[in-house]
Amino acid sequence: MSIISIENLTKCYKTKKALSDVSLQINEGELFGLLGVNGAGKTTLIKILCLLSKKTSGSVVINGFDIERDAEKIKEIIAVSPQETAIANNLTVKENLEFFANIYSKNNSEIINELINDFDLSSVLSQKAKTLSGGYKRRLSIAVAIISKPKILFLDEPTLGLDVFSRRELWQIIKKLQKSTTIILTSHYLEEIENLCQRVAILSKGKLVKVGSIQEIKEATGANTFEDAFIKLLSEGENE
Numbered sequence: 001m002s003i004i005s006i007e008n009l010t011k012c013y014k015t016k017k018a019l020s021d022v023s024l025q026i027n028e029g030e031l032f033g034l035l036g037v038n039g040a041g042k043t044t045l046i047k048i049l050c051l052l053s054k055k056t057s058g059s060v061v062i063n064g065f066d067i068e069r070d071a072e073k074i075k076e077i078i079a080v081s082p083q084e085t086a087i088a089n090n091l092t093v094k095e096n097l098e099f100f101a102n103i104y105s106k107n108n109s110e111i112i113n114e115l116i117n118d119f120d121l122s123s124v125l126s127q128k129a130k131t132l133s134g135g136y137k138r139r140l141s142i143a144v145a146i147i148s149k150p151k152i153l154f155l156d157e158p159t160l161g162l163d164v165f166s167r168r169e170l171w172q173i174i175k176k177l178q179k180s181t182t183i184i185l186t187s188h189y190l191e192e193i194e195n196l197c198q199r200v201a202i203l204s205k206g207k208l209v210k211v212g213s214i215q216e217i218k219e220a221t222g223a224n225t226f227e228d229a230f231i232k233l234l235s236e237g238e239n240e
């Protein structure tokens, strides 16, 4: 069953068309990837779905709610972990968790302990966020994003700039999160998309080029690897 239904979505910034007639269904419980080169429209799409930017035309329905008419209801069920981490730098890790837990008035100690455990944060609890390594900053940023127990979580380039070990540790955390949340993530790392996502949408210059599982996309393009399939699809777009 689709939890996000996008029909003919278009977004223009003045004269720039960042999204053009995009139609896409994302299923409940899916870990769904958005892929494309710089400027393809991934962040624009995420911003619209997170209510941070307004569409120009088309329709978006999230969990049965219209993105414009029912924006307040949608806000209650989504969370976003943006590219630039959304944590309070001068607070410690524990204080960050407490601060965000208080905003959502959740059973603080229970949820905080759960997050410390799931995100393996116990060794850095008393460290100020600004002194954390990139990997721990991302973990904390995702941890505070899910304090509200969202039905849908958006992760914009969750492992950008992380070393291979931190990246793989974060993949394990993201895989665990999928058990309770639909996740939509953007990434430039094809390996990451292959490892994590059940299905992926490839965008190029604001247009949807392909949607499907990694296997389906490889088969449709006749490519042996996902990277070859990706390059082939984008090169075909260039020639149109």
Ligand code: ATP
Pocket (backbone or CB within 6 Å): 013, 016, 017, 018, 036, 037, 038, 039, 040, 041, 042, 043, 044, 045
């Ligand atoms: P990246 O991988 O570099 O983050 P992206 O796929 O997320 O790229 P977007 O950031 O969505 O791409 O940008 C899509 C297009 O819209 C680009 O051409 C970009 O320059 C343009 N764009 C994005 N935001 C704005 C804005 N606020 N005003 C004008 N143009 C914008």
